[in-house]
Amino acid sequence: MLLFTLCGSGWLEIVLKTGVLRRFKRLALSILPISMFFLIWDGYAIAQNHWFFDRSQILGIYGPFSIPLEEYLFFFVVPLAAILTLEGTTTVKPHWRKGEFGE
Amino acid sequence: MIYSDIAIAAFGIAVMADLFLFKNSMLTRAAFWSSYAIIFPFQLLTNWWLTSRNIVMYSPDAIIGIRICSAPIEDLLFGFALVLSVMGMWEFWGRQGVQRN
Numbered sequence: 001m002l003l004f005t006l007c008g009s010g011w012l013e014i015v016l017k018t019g020v021l022r023r024f025k026r027l028a029l030s031i032l033p034i035s036m037f038f039l040i041w042d043g044y045a046i047a048q049n050h051w052f053f054d055r056s057q058i059l060g061i062y063g064p065f066s067i068p069l070e071e072y073l074f075f076f077v078v079p080l081a082a083i084l085t086l087e088g089t090t091t092v093k094p095h096w097r098k099g100e101f102g103e
Numbered sequence: 104m105i106y107s108d109i110a111i112a113a114f115g116i117a118v119m120a121d122l123f124l125f126k127n128s129m130l131t132r133a134a135f136w137s138s139y140a141i142i143f144p145f146q147l148l149t150n151w152w153l154t155s156r157n158i159v160m161y162s163p164d165a166i167i168g169i170r171i172c173s174a175p176i177e178d179l180l181f182g183f184a185l186v187l188s189v190m191g192m193w194e195f196w197g198r199q200g201v202q203r204n
Contacts, residue, residue: 001149001158008145023202030192038185041109050106050165057158078182079189085138086190096134100127101198 002070002077009081012088020080020087030083035075042075043067106165110177110184117184121191127198129191139186146182150174 012018020027043065045051053068061069090097104112121129129135151172153159166175197203 001152005145005149019204026193026196026202029196029201030189034185034188034192038113041113045106045109045165048165049162051159051161053159054157057156075185078185082138082142082186082189083193085141086134086193089138089141090134093134093137096132096137100134100194101203 002073005077005081009084012084016088016091018084018087018091020084027080027083031076031079035079038075039067039072042071106161106175106177107167110180113184114180117188121187125191125195127194129187129194135190142186147172150178
């Protein structure tokens with residue numbers, strides 16, 4: 001699923017030259033604070049048994065707060081795909097950039 | 104708090120922050136809605152994959168019980184909040200002049 005999302009949005013970077021991966025600092029500043037909140041939620045939900053994972057279908061590597069590695073990757077790959085999609089659409093439709101930076 | 108409460112709260116916070124905290128709202132822009140329209144079917148597809156194969160399972164006590172494409176309806180609120188807030192941050196840093204191009 002993670003690879004599917006990565007491939008499904010990754011081609012935008014190459015074909016449309018969105019230049020998202022090049023802008024690493026802006027990418028990290030956008031993803032990390034948000035993902036932190038969602039990972040805290042994830043850790044809480046796992047601790048409370050709101051959701052749980054099939055151990056035979058995950059790698060079995062766990063990070064802090066008993067969160068599977070896949071979840072950490074999820075909260076990097078999905079936000080990256082979202083930003084690539086946004087930059088992809090505004091690359092194809094440049095007039096949608098109007099007012100992007102409030103000027 | 105169960106999944107439903109947190110998902111609704113996350114959705115509400117993301118929408119409020121976008122409308123009132125950030126200067127340039129994503130929710131009023133065609134760029135956001137067209138991007139989300141592209142993301143939405145993929146979201147349903149990946150949600151379906153992860154839940155129909157029981158890769159991730161939910162406690163019946165934690166969800167309302169309404170499912171769309173095999174995934175709890177809460178997942179859609181969660182996904183919307185995640186996508187909106189990350190895009191909002193990306194645009195925010197752009198406005199701050201961080202790596203605009």
